[in-house]
Amino acid sequence: MFTTPSQTINRNHLLTALQVDELERLRPHLELVQMPLGSVLYESGDRLQHAWFPTTAIVSLQYIMENGASTEIAGVGNEGVLGISLFMGSTTTSSRAIVQTGGCGYRIKAGAMLQEFNRAESLQRLSLLYIQALITQMTLTAACYRHHSIEQQLCRWLLLTADWLTSNELTMTQELIASMLGVRREGITEAAGNLKDAGFINYRRGHITVLDRSGLETLSCECYQVVKKEYDSLLSTYASTRHSHSQAYRKK
Amino acid sequence: MFTTPSQTINRNHLLTALQVDELERLRPHLELVQMPLGSVLYESGDRLQHAWFPTTAIVSLQYIMENGASTEIAGVGNEGVLGISLFMGSTTTSSRAIVQTGGCGYRIKAGAMLQEFNRAESLQRLSLLYIQALITQMTLTAACYRHHSIEQQLCRWLLLTADWLTSNELTMTQELIASMLGVRREGITEAAGNLKDAGFINYRRGHITVLDRSGLETLSCECYQVVKKEYDSLLSTYASTRHSHSQAYRKK
DNA sequence: CACAGTCTGTGCGGTATCGTACATAACTTA
DNA sequence: TAAGTTATGTACGATACCGCACAGACTGTG
Known part of the structure; x- marks a missing residue:
């Protein structure tokens, strides 16, 4: 959807759109981790210890009903971040995050993430922008479940x-x-x-x-196009706000 | 759900939970408006001119499909705010906001809202907290559409x-x-x-x-209880962060 | 009061999806 | 290669919901 395969390796679009100074501050806290198929990043009700920025992994956000039935609410790939409730101020989340396609991603401890978010610079701005797109995806998912x-x-x-x-x-x-x-x-x-x-x-x-x-x-149904358009738009906004020197990150 | 009827008049829980100084800054920009049944606050794709804080009105967030079919994604009452994409950084939204139960609310111009939000004080913190609860509601709505x-x-x-x-x-x-x-x-x-x-x-x-x-x-289904619990928790968090002098607002 | 407009009740055939059961095929491991 | 496990294919009745049609009831208006 977003870029050609070769560019995607070890790369998360949200991170690469950060301001250079901000990325430099975050870099020591970013840990490249495996995200194997089926692993659960967090469960409903968990207190989050980390946030994750997928690079090649895809993560599914699901709600698990009392009887065990599951429902995917949204997916998160290398355009986004997992653990948003960390900086939304809530201690817990209502969904489960489970790796749908194994791969890699960057992990960051909750404290470091929160601290950077609260500086109200590009991480905050980009995260909120991302959440808006995520909300659009959730909206379409719900409508799709109803009508298609x-x-x-x-x-x-x-x-x-x-x-x-x-x-x-x-x-x-x-x-x-x-x-x-x-x-x-x-x-x-x-x-x-x-x-x-x-x-x-x-x-x-x-x-x-x-x-x-x-x-x-x-x-x-139309749902795919609407969601795709939203994410395309998100990525182009990322790109337009990306600092010219951010490729320093890619060299890592 | 949240309080007794008499307390609800002309009152929005998010606003009343603001810090006193912040509320004082916002107050000149808050305009008490009628929100009659059926009126559309914004359509999908609109560029938002205002945010709204319902007091007695209830607003339904809906997605409208190409064929005109509608789906409610979430509801917003006096615990929340409409027009969140304003401060999420997106220019437009994917849903329609339509008044489901007529009443009143406070309206604020986009610029003033954004400016205060970007001060990264209590309005930002409370809004993000609210959005987290809204996301929970959307999650449950989607799951409910699927399974119940x-x-x-x-x-x-x-x-x-x-x-x-x-x-x-x-x-x-x-x-x-x-x-x-x-x-x-x-x-x-x-x-x-x-x-x-x-x-x-x-x-x-x-x-x-x-x-x-x-x-x-x-x-x-369980969905009601889960959502109610989330909103109860939201309101108690509001209450616990409310400044002791915020009742100045209520006197207005 | 009559009438028009809107809301609610009911019936009926059609269809998508479910729940269940079981068969077959493809991988994995011993 | 044989056995075991997991994935996929198929069938069939049950059911929830849909689409449509229309009747009846309520409400506001002239």
């Missing part, structure tokens, strides 16, 4: 995920997708079968390949 | 609305409720009929009376 078919939602989900990955090869079981969309696994099997018959995707046990993005877009 | 029946959602909606009103008398047509929950009007008619048969509510053309809150809670 499983097949449409699957198309939206595949497109968004492929955008985050900047790849057409997803490592993902139908069971997992179903749990994120909050539907039965069989529903995904059927929808995926249709998409395969249409020639828009291909898949084998645990792997999905997007063959025809525009095909998926025609079957998808 | 119309009847459960109606119970949730009635309880939340009654809490905002601090009253058991809602002026509301089934058609309007249906459009907010994004379902058919007939679905609401049927669910409301069940609740009436159970003795939990009563209604006549355009009016609904909640007779048995705990009854509704038993039929409601």
Whole structure:
């Protein structure tokens, strides 16, 4: 969605958009960590110890109902940050953050994050900007759950995920997708079968390949385009506020 | 939900929780306005000219799909503020804000709001705290749309609305409720009929009376309790950070 | 008071999704 | 290679909700 694959490695767009001096202050606190598939960054109710800036990982924000049913509320890739409630002033969060696609990211301790945020400089400004986009994504997710078919939602989900990955090869079981969309696994099997018959995707046990993005877009609801547009706009705002020397970070 | 009716008049909890000096700075910019039923504070894509702090009004945040179908994403009462994207740094919003229950509120021009927010004092802190609670509400709304029946959602909606009103008398047509929950009007008619048969509510053309809150809670999904708890917690945090002299505002 | 407009009640067939059960296929490990 | 595990395919009745149509009831207005 955002950049070409090669640029994405070890790179989080929010971080790279920071002012140079601010990034230099943060750098000693940023720890490059593995974010393996399925690992839980935080649970509903947890007191956050860190914030995370994904680079190649994709994280799913989910709400878990009392009966254990899950619902994905939003996804976070290398355009964003996890643990926003840290600086929103709340001690806990209502959702679970679980790694949907394994990869890497930067981790920072809660205290350091909060301190920098409260300086009210670019980290704050960019984080708030990001949260606005996140809210848009959540809005569309809710509307999509209400009004669109499983097949449409699957198309939206595949497109968004492929955008985050900047790849057409997803490592993902139908069971997992179903749990994120909050539907039965069989529903995904059927929808995926249709998409395969249409020639828009291909898949084998645990792997999905997007063959025809525009095909998926025609079957998808408007939700994908709206969210994509919001994130594109976010990234271009990042870019326009990026200090000319911020590439110092990339060299690291 | 939050206080007794008499205390609610002309009062917004976020405003009253501000530091005294900050409130004094804001006061000249706060304009008490009518917020009549059905009026649209902003549309999706609008550039915001104001922020609003409801006192007796309730505002519904909705996403409007391309085909005109609507979905309520969250509600805002006298615990919150409308127009958050103003200070999130985005120029526009993705949702529509429409007055669901007529009443009053304070309005403030975008510039004044932004200026005070950027002082990074209590208005910023409280607004972010509020947004965190709003995000929780949006999360639960999405999960509820996915997993719960119309009847459960109606119970949730009635309880939340009654809490905002601090009253058991809602002026509301089934058609309007249906459009907010994004379902058919007939679905609401049927669910409301069940609740009436159970003795939990009563209604006549355009009016609904909640007779048995705990009854509704038993039929409601967990979503109501979770949201209520979040807002209760928000208000108690407001209260604990309120300056002892803030009642100066109430005297106005 | 009559009438128009709006709100609510009801019925009925259609459809998407669910819940369940079980079969088959693809990987993994011994 | 065999066994075990996990992923995917398929089927079928149940059900919640939809779309539509229309009737009846309430309310405000001339």
